Amino acid sequence: MEQLTRVYFCCSPNKRSGSTTTARLLIDYFLSRGRGAVGFDTDPHDPDFAKRFPSAVKVVDTAKIYGQIDMFDRLLVHDETPKVVDVHHRRYDSLFDTIGQIGFMEEAQGAMVQPVALFHVDASPDSLNAASALVKRWPSLRLVVVRNKGAAPRGPDARDILDQFPHAERLSIGAIDWPTWKAFDAQDFSLPDVLKAPPANLSIGALIGLRAWVTPIFRQFQLFEMGLSMENSRFL
Amino acid sequence: MKPTVILVGADKGGVGKTTVARAVADYLIGKNITLRAFDTESPRGTLKRFYGDITETVDIGSTADQMRILDTLNTAQVAVSLIDTRAGALAQTLRVLRDIGFLDAVREGQFNFILMHVLGASIASLEEIAETAPFVANGHYFLVKNYVNETTFFEWDPETYMSFFSKSRSADEVSIPKLSEMAYEQVDIAGTPFSTFVANKTADGRSAAHSFVLRGYVRTWQRKIADEFDRIGLIELVTEAPDRS
Numbered sequence: 438m439e440q441l442t443r444v445y446f447c448c449s450p451n452k453r454s455g456s457t458t459t460a461r462l463l464i465d466y467f468l469s470r471g472r473g474a475v476g477f478d479t480d481p482h483d484p485d486f487a488k489r490f491p492s493a494v495k496v497v498d499t500a501k502i503y504g505q506i507d508m509f510d511r512l513l514v515h516d517e518t519p520k521v522v523d524v525h526h527r528r529y530d531s532l533f534d535t536i537g538q539i540g541f542m543e544e545a546q547g548a549m550v551q552p553v554a555l556f557h558v559d560a561s562p563d564s565l566n567a568a569s570a571l572v573k574r575w576p577s578l579r580l581v582v583v584r585n586k587g588a589a590p591r592g593p594d595a596r597d598i599l600d601q602f603p604h605a606e607r608l609s610i611g612a613i614d615w616p617t618w619k620a621f622d623a624q625d626f627s628l629p630d631v632l633k634a635p636p637a638n639l640s641i642g643a644l645i646g647l648r649a650w651v652t653p654i655f656r657q658f659q660l661f662e663m664g665l666s667m668e669n670s671r672f673l
Numbered sequence: 674m675k676p677t678v679i680l681v682g683a684d685k686g687g688v689g690k691t692t693v694a695r696a697v698a699d700y701l702i703g704k705n706i707t708l709r710a711f712d713t714e715s716p717r718g719t720l721k722r723f724y725g726d727i728t729e730t731v732d733i734g735s736t737a738d739q740m741r742i743l744d745t746l747n748t749a750q751v752a753v754s755l756i757d758t759r760a761g762a763l764a765q766t767l768r769v770l771r772d773i774g775f776l777d778a779v780r781e782g783q784f785n786f787i788l789m790h791v792l793g794a795s796i797a798s799l800e801e802i803a804e805t806a807p808f809v810a811n812g813h814y815f816l817v818k819n820y821v822n823e824t825t826f827f828e829w830d831p832e833t834y835m836s837f838f839s840k841s842r843s844a845d846e847v848s849i850p851k852l853s854e855m856a857y858e859q860v861d862i863a864g865t866p867f868s869t870f871v872a873n874k875t876a877d878g879r880s881a882a883h884s885f886v887l888r889g890y891v892r893t894w895q896r897k898i899a900d901e902f903d904r905i906g907l908i909e910l911v912t913e914a915p916d917r918s
Contacts, residue, residue, distance in 0.1 A: 502886065502887075506884045506887070
């Protein structure tokens with residue numbers, strides 16, 4: 438096996454930043470390309486991410502050592518299957534604290550596993566501080582700033598604050614209109630299925646809206662993956 | 674370098690003496706200090722389970738075993754002799770060391786003597802400090818607070834705390850941090866030194882399948898202990914040159 442196995446931590450210290458949406462979209466992206474993916478939902482009380490993908494996503498309580506073993510031991514398996522962790526905002530601090538305590542970043546490097554933090558920004562100072570703290574603690578961590586235009590609330594100083602986030606690498610999740618969101622948010626909704634064979638009860642407007650929303654997001658995922666693969670290629 | 678005896682003990686049981694002895698052994702071996710160990714939990718010592726190759730089980734009350742430890746200090750070709758005393762045997766062991774003249778030899782600079790006195794969470798345990806300190810007047814006395822057992826050592830009551838800890842001004846304190854119970858138990862089940870567990874090996878050197886998370890917790894715990902031993906200059910103490918006077 439030549440490629441690295443990637444672990445995506447969809448995270449934010451604040452609620453309503455869109456990290457679960459990104460986690461869902463990532464799994465959808467891999468499944469729609471016929472690739473396997475494994476996910477972990479760190480909200481044991483209301484595991485919205487896991488409910489969407491019962492066969493691919495496992496609920497873990499990272500406050501307990503059994504949950505940590507369930508998740509981190511699996512994340513370190515180099516099998517080229519991408520892993521997606523939806524970090525619940527209440528678990529943000531403790532999860533990264535555990536990562537530090539068990540030496541996950543260092544071990545990942547030796548195990549051909551590449552952690553990627555998809556940090557979901559909002560315009561609050563603690564969001565900026567949390568992102569800066571991650572970069573300071575793990576300078577080699579791949580940190581991607583994700584802005585969900587439909588989720589994170591914006592204030593008058595939003596632009597100034599967002600410009601201060603570390604790293605130039607950015608992903609943008611566009612805003613979504615209400616009927617499209619309603620379709621996407623339905624419990625039985627499966628994006629790969631809908632894109633392949635739209636169900637009769639889905640309005641044309643919602644389908645067009647979904648395609649228009651998802652296409653640029655998947656293109657960014659694809660470009661990001663290609664960029665990582667080229668960087669890690671030993672022949673380039 | 675003069676031979677060093679490190680005695681790990683407490684009169685109270687269940688305070689984690691063997692854990693501390695294992696941590697000391699791991700640290701010294703990791704620093705390439707040659708070591709042999711004696712387990713006074715005769716006939717079946719716990720330390721021997723983890724360091725079978727270098728550990729002998731001895732009865733500190735037996736003259737023959739006292740000779741095995743002390744008469745060979747100069748000839749054993751090891752820098753450190755580590756003695757893990759069984760519960761309740763610290764005072765007895767110190768009296769033995771005094772009566773056979775070992776403590777005099779320490780005063781004369783022939784040997785280094787380090788006492789790691791592991792404290793428990795009771796007044797009785799803290800009262801041992803005043804009784805023990807005179808035996809280590811010429812050695813190095815460390816009060817070990819073993820937080821593996823989540824003990825507080827009366828730190829919440831400054832008056833009680835100071836009344837015991839200020840009695841021995843010559844003693845330095847060493848803290849052994851808390852380790853996840855599950856990680857501790859897994860190392861126990863593995864029956865290997867902590868470092869071997871972290872390296873994901875079995876006792877006979879084969880690859881093991883220990884949880885990464887548990888190994889990570891043990892690794893971090895070991896680092897913190899190493900920082901403590903570095904802070905007190907343990908390596909400098911055990912590599913001290915003999916007195917020329």
